[in-house]
Amino acid sequence: MSRPVVVATAAAAVVVLVAPYLTGTYYQQLLAQAFLYAIVAVSLDFVWGYAGVPDLGHALWFGIGALSVGHATTVLSDVGLVEEVHGSFGRYALGTVAGVVIATALAAIVARLCLSSRRTNDFYIVVVTLALATAAVTVYDQTPALGGGENGLFGFNLQNVTPLGWYYITAALLAVTVAVALVVVRSDFGLLMRAVRDNAPRARYLGYNDVNVKIGVFTAGAAVTALAGAVFAMMTGVANDGQFSFTLATSMLVWVAVGGRATIVGPMVGAIVMSLAGAKLNEHFPAQWTIIEGALLIAVVVFVPGGLIGPLVRLAGRLLARRYPPRGRTVTAAAAARPTGDSGGGRPVIRIRDLVFGYGSLRVLDGVTLDVVAGELLCVVGPNGAGKSTLTSVITDRRLRAQGEVEYLLQGHRLGARPAAHEIARAGVGRKFQIPSVFASLTVAEALLLAGRRGAPPSPWRRSTSVEVAPAVVDIVRIAGLDGRADTLSSDLSHGLRQGLEVAMTVAARPRVIILDEPTAGLTAHERHDIGRVLEHLRDIGIAVVLIEHDLDFVVRVSDRVVVLHGGRVIEDGPPETVRGSEVVRSAYLGTAVR
Amino acid sequence: MTVLISMVNASATTLLVVMGLAIVLGLMHIVNLAQTGFMAVGVYTGLEIGPRLGFWTGALAAAVLAGLIGAAAETLLLRRVRERMLETMLATWGLSLILTQLITLRYGPDSRVMATPLHGSFHLFGTTWQKYRVLLVVAAILLVVAMWALTRFTRVGLRVRMCMADPDLAEDSGINTLLVRQATFVLGCALAGFVGVLLGPISGIDPNFAGNLLIPAFLAVMMSGRTLHGLVISGIALAVVQVGFAYWSKPAYATVAVIAVAVVVLGVLPDGIDLRRFRRAHV
Numbered sequence: 001m002s003r004p005v006v007v008a009t010a011a012a013a014v015v016v017l018v019a020p021y022l023t024g025t026y027y028q029q030l031l032a033q034a035f036l037y038a039i040v041a042v043s044l045d046f047v048w049g050y051a052g053v054p055d056l057g058h059a060l061w062f063g064i065g066a067l068s069v070g071h072a073t074t075v076l077s078d079v080g081l082v083e084e085v086h087g088s089f090g091r092y093a094l095g096t097v098a099g100v101v102i103a104t105a106l107a108a109i110v111a112r113l114c115l116s117s118r119r120t121n122d123f124y125i126v127v128v129t130l131a132l133a134t135a136a137v138t139v140y141d142q143t144p145a146l147g148g149g150e151n152g153l154f155g156f157n158l159q160n161v162t163p164l165g166w167y168y169i170t171a172a173l174l175a176v177t178v179a180v181a182l183v184v185v186r187s188d189f190g191l192l193m194r195a196v197r198d199n200a201p202r203a204r205y206l207g208y209n210d211v212n213v214k215i216g217v218f219t220a221g222a223a224v225t226a227l228a229g230a231v232f233a234m235m236t237g238v239a240n241d242g243q244f245s246f247t248l249a250t251s252m253l254v255w256v257a258v259g260g261r262a263t264i265v266g267p268m269v270g271a272i273v274m275s276l277a278g279a280k281l282n283e284h285f286p287a288q289w290t291i292i293e294g295a296l297l298i299a300v301v302v303f304v305p306g307g308l309i310g311p312l313v314r315l316a317g318r319l320l321a322r323r324y325p326p327r328g329r330t331v332t333a334a335a336a337a338r339p340t341g342d343s344g345g346g347r348p349v350i351r352i353r354d355l356v357f358g359y360g361s362l363r364v365l366d367g368v369t370l371d372v373v374a375g376e377l378l379c380v381v382g383p384n385g386a387g388k389s390t391l392t393s394v395i396t397d398r399r400l401r402a403q404g405e406v407e408y409l410l411q412g413h414r415l416g417a418r419p420a421a422h423e424i425a426r427a428g429v430g431r432k433f434q435i436p437s438v439f440a441s442l443t444v445a446e447a448l449l450l451a452g453r454r455g456a457p458p459s460p461w462r463r464s465t466s467v468e469v470a471p472a473v474v475d476i477v478r479i480a481g482l483d484g485r486a487d488t489l490s491s492d493l494s495h496g497l498r499q500g501l502e503v504a505m506t507v508a509a510r511p512r513v514i515i516l517d518e519p520t521a522g523l524t525a526h527e528r529h530d531i532g533r534v535l536e537h538l539r540d541i542g543i544a545v546v547l548i549e550h551d552l553d554f555v556v557r558v559s560d561r562v563v564v565l566h567g568g569r570v571i572e573d574g575p576p577e578t579v580r581g582s583e584v585v586r587s588a589y590l591g592t593a594v595r
Numbered sequence: 596m597t598v599l600i601s602m603v604n605a606s607a608t609t610l611l612v613v614m615g616l617a618i619v620l621g622l623m624h625i626v627n628l629a630q631t632g633f634m635a636v637g638v639y640t641g642l643e644i645g646p647r648l649g650f651w652t653g654a655l656a657a658a659v660l661a662g663l664i665g666a667a668a669e670t671l672l673l674r675r676v677r678e679r680m681l682e683t684m685l686a687t688w689g690l691s692l693i694l695t696q697l698i699t700l701r702y703g704p705d706s707r708v709m710a711t712p713l714h715g716s717f718h719l720f721g722t723t724w725q726k727y728r729v730l731l732v733v734a735a736i737l738l739v740v741a742m743w744a745l746t747r748f749t750r751v752g753l754r755v756r757m758c759m760a761d762p763d764l765a766e767d768s769g770i771n772t773l774l775v776r777q778a779t780f781v782l783g784c785a786l787a788g789f790v791g792v793l794l795g796p797i798s799g800i801d802p803n804f805a806g807n808l809l810i811p812a813f814l815a816v817m818m819s820g821r822t823l824h825g826l827v828i829s830g831i832a833l834a835v836v837q838v839g840f841a842y843w844s845k846p847a848y849a850t851v852a853v854i855a856v857a858v859v860v861l862g863v864l865p866d867g868i869d870l871r872r873f874r875r876a877h878v
Contacts, residue, residue: 054681054684056684056688113858113862114858122680122681122684123626123680123817124817124861126626126681126684127626127810127813127814127817128854128857128858130810130813131810131813131814131850131853131854131857132854134806134807134809134810134850135810135850135851135854138807138846138847138850139847139848139850139851141847142845142846142847143847250688250692253685257685287696287699287700288696288700290692290696291692291693291696291697291700293689293692294688294689294690294691294692294693294696295689295693296689297685297686297688297689297692298672298685298686298689298690298693301676301682301685301686301689302672302675302676302682302686303675305682
């Protein structure tokens, strides 16, 4: 840790330790609640800010934790009134553990059902989390035997802890939560979370299971929130429908949005400040406070998307960084760089037989048979709509329902009958998209770091500072003009530089097969020439290079073999010269119907 | 038989609520979480004006007021977060909180009732039908047919469909997409206000009276796969599930069942209910 961070942390610790002696029990209780809300805000920031899963019903997990403790420690009458409180240690512990387990299990189910790779927009998860929170309140109110119905449960607070005790307990819990959160978001796994949030498909085709990352973070967030809810219930001795409610869930969203998404510290401060202000205002103007919350939510979302507190934190960080430059990430060539491809050139690595794919009655691929060979630069050409991009999609993601066979002969990797995109990528099939696809909030070095791990789970605490990549990647970085830009954000790169970065990322994953969908689009003649050299180099070290391309001159110059697709079929397959002279190809390109 | 009637009535209610949501979502990609807020604005306008100037005047006034608020919200807020679905959802949710709370401040949280404009009932098929509820069913059918005819046969509908299919191309073809979008949002909000009044006489009215209708409505939109027939099918299906569960099991489980049905349907049909897909697949 750098010196200013140590100083700031120590100052905060002193303030937190001394503060309760300057105020009365009332404020100690308020602050203890605020600290628990801050834990919730940090967990929601993880889920929403870093993993990009908007959980509009985050209060559900809090309520489950609280209700579980309440239910475990009370005895209810038939109509749901609290008759007795059994406050043994075992019951509190059981209630807490059960709450966390139930919330975790339910969150895992919800996430599994809502976060599939086929659904890319937020609508689905938003509606389902919203609906679940609403349904939870209804079920709660109409099932008095469970949690006392509309009256809720009360009077089961832990007896032998003073408000000052709770103050320090919650402060310690918050400190641990924030410390762990900061370590994780700064770690290599933190990079993966942001990568998945920014661009899930790109992460998937680098070998990462983006869906599982989201499910994992969502579930962990629910578990932490349920724990906070359980502690809240032990402290206040209250469990009711309000803890599940939409109102509380909205407050949580407001804390994170006002604090600033993806800053950890911002949402923490937001939750403490707003819940204190809310508690004070709520005493006098309950309805007005909700209006203020609504207005704040709108104002922040529409006018200050970065939030109010997070940017201040970042600004402070930047000012400090000027005095104490942080250790950046450097990109270096790996010392012992093994050849990435197969040594035995000329061996087929992907064998495609009679591949058929269509939407409804439209057949995009109509029986494609093709071998991709190691150490060969294969160009796939064809007019628009010939099925080139579809062919790429179908062989890099076998979950797409295509008929026919695709066999992957990649040494050391066994793939199932219908491997998913990330499994194929992990086995060594790299893919470069047609439109440059990068991770907006990652720097060049960070993107290459993730790519280089090729789907291996990154450490949730270690923060790599140097990125070792194959020499070929360093060449690409230089040729693409990315030299000296290791710490530049991908979103700040020009179109051409993004193309270069994406090619570099794809190669950094040490693929055996690399499929590039028009990597030269939007590049100058000079840059094309350089890209051509890179591709030839990749072929020479034994990688099977598949290039989807429009520019026939470029194709003839670089390729070893050319396949012409037309109407979803292979109409030519041979050396570039033959294909160039072919009558069939000429008529296909000029638009005359073939056959 | 009573269950069946309840199912028909609930279907009508869901469809009335869903239609405003669907046109806004379909055209603007805005999930209007303020729909319930606008319905509440509508129903309280109806309560104020109805007794003095008549129910239908109240309903019209509600539509106008909700439309005006919608126009302001679109101009001042939503235009700035265009095409960013999550931001629009949060902004409309904030708007909904504000509208609901303002109403609570003015009228209090207590439940109220609204007089029905159409009294009485009649007998048919051996059971009793309340005239007003039948009117609602007719209104729902009319709304669906009108929506279909509007998009299918009129120039306005053509323009709207162009904007839905490709906003940039529509803009380049000389269509003022900004105006079309604003008009759509205003129409959606006005419809919400109007429907709020329509549902007034059959509901206990409080500032959050439409809150329970919102979830089935959103789930229906989600299941619909962006087609009108999908919307009708899913709206009716969810209403039937809800009423059925409430009747044969506990009402509390009905809300959970509705969510489960929607999630399962979307698990099987990720693109939602779209009959055209089936037809094409069989060719």
